[in-house]
Amino acid sequence: MQAKSKKLIFIAVLLAGCIITSLISTNDKAKALPGGSSLLQSAQSAVTSKTAQVKTVRVQVSGAVLEPGIYDVPASCRVEEAIAAAGGLSENADSERVNLVRKVRDGMQIRVPVQKAARTSRTQRKSAQAKSGLGESASKKYGSAKAGSGMMQSVRINSASARELQQLPGIGPALAQRIVETRNSGRFTSADDLLRVPGIGKAKLAKLRDYVEVD
Incomplete structure (x- = not known):
């Protein structure tokens, strides 16, 4: 009877051990799975x-x-x-001079040229602007030419130098110097004020009137 009891107790202990071992193994697997999944995800993220x-x-x-x-x-x-990532070609782009099917590479510069006609037009426009600026500068300094004056430009009598005043018809070095001295004592307000200059009378003023400006 005692032998039979001992046998039953041994079987019960053995079963309990198997159950406990199974539970521990299951718990370890449950703990291992999240960590393994996390490692796998990290590896996949790094590769991606x-x-x-x-x-x-x-x-x-x-x-x-x-x-x-x-x-x-x-x-x-x-x-x-x-x-296309750069917004596409502009209206004046010369796409014929770009290899559109070429594969890109790191550090590559893609420069799209402008059409030849557009470049020529832009160059001409800049040249015209430069000439216009030069003409405007000269006009400010010497005045603009008046109708009937031929190629001669008008002279601003309040700011022109003695040499520039000599461009006026009938004005020599001495008379040009007198004009400068006269305006130093009082600026000219009109062409008629030239009558204040010794040596300039009404007849000479009539010849000068179309070629002078008061600034």
């Missing part, structure tokens, strides 16, 4: 990040585009797509 870095390149797009600048584009894209 590294892959994304490798597949992105930086290029500079300039010239005849709407929004010139530096852009990050996929490494597999072509010049056409990089230009």
Whole structure:
């Protein structure tokens, strides 16, 4: 009887041990799974990040585009797509001189040239502006030519030097100097004030009137 009881107790202890071992194993697996999943996710994120870095390149797009600048584009894209990222071509772009199907590379500069006609027009416009600026500067200094004066420019009698005054018809060095001395004592308010200058009478004033300006 005692032997039978001992046998039952042994079986019960054995079963309890198996149950406890099974519970511990299950708990360990439950703890291990989140950690393993986290490690797997971290590894996948690192690979994804590294892959994304490798597949992105930086290029500079300039010239005849709407929004010139530096852009990050996929490494597999072509010049056409990089230009699209910069807003596309402008109206005066010369797309025939750009290889739109060329693959981009990191550090690449994509410059879209302007059409030849547009460049010529812009150059001519700048040249005209430069000439206009020169003419305006000369006009401020010497005055503008008047009708019937031929190639002679009018002279501003309150600011012109003695040499510039000698450009006027019938004005020599001595008379030019007297004009300067006269205006130093009182500026000219009209061409008629030249009558204050010794040596200038009404007849000479009539010849000078079309070539002088009062500034």
